[in-house]
């Protein structure tokens with residue numbers, strides 16, 4: 001399966017700016033991206049990094065052999081351009097900030113039937129998609145899960161939904177670090193741990209703190 005992995009290269013993960021400086025956000029975003037690319041490959045997918053700017057050649061050995069498409073238009077336009085253009089084509093879209101994605105969870109997504117299969121994100125977004133029909137188009141940001149269901153319904157397309165904690169967890173805000181530290185198994189978890197983040201329980205609630 002062809003799998004597009006969108007990646008915002010210029011100022012990644014701006015909502016983490018309160019806890020990570022710009023270099024750290026870039027490094028953490030790359031760690032998540034590497035985990036996603038590995039998981040896609042292990043699930044039998046062929047990843048193409050859809051990035052707003054070309055990676056520097058020495059930037060990331062995890063991208064060795066990965067096709068790169070540079071498109072600096074907004075996310076929706078860039079992804080739309082990568083979707084199936086004719087019958088019989090299938091393209092998946094898996095966001096680069098799914099730090100908990102595993103080969104097993106992606107295999108479930110890839111095997112979910114429907115003209116469109118959607119893995120919703122917590123908070124109303126769309127973390128991953130499989131598109132098997134040329135009439136489907138994306139509309140990201142906001143309540144994009146609802147918007148994507150509506151777009152599919154308007155085009156009389158069938159929709160499968162994947163109920164997956166791992167695919168529902170995109171890392172947008174510092175509170176999401178707890179999920180990565182608790183459930184992550186690879187680079188993104190190690191990056192946070194190396195940067196001094198740890199899970200804390202305060203008044204019965206799980207949070208994170210960074211050691212000095």
Ligand SMILES: Nc1nc2c(ncn2[C@@H]2O[C@H](COP(=O)(O)OP(=O)(O)OP(=O)(O)O)[C@@H](O)[C@H]2O)c(=O)[nH]1
Pocket residue numbers: 006007008009011012013014015016050051052071073074075078095096097170172
């Ligand atoms: N190619 C491409 N990818 C994007 C763009 N905007 C976001 N992405 C990627 O899409 C996924 C979801 O992005 P968001 O969480 O909405 O945005 P973000 O840039 O990662 O983070 P914030 O700056 O905190 O909003 C991530 O993998 C991003 O790297 C874009 O304009 N173009």
Ligand SMILES: C[C@H](OP(=O)(O)O)C(=O)O
Pocket residue numbers: 075121123124125126127139140141142143144145170172
């Ligand atoms: C791309 C966007 O991500 P979010 O901003 O919800 O993390 C969405 O899922 O529509």
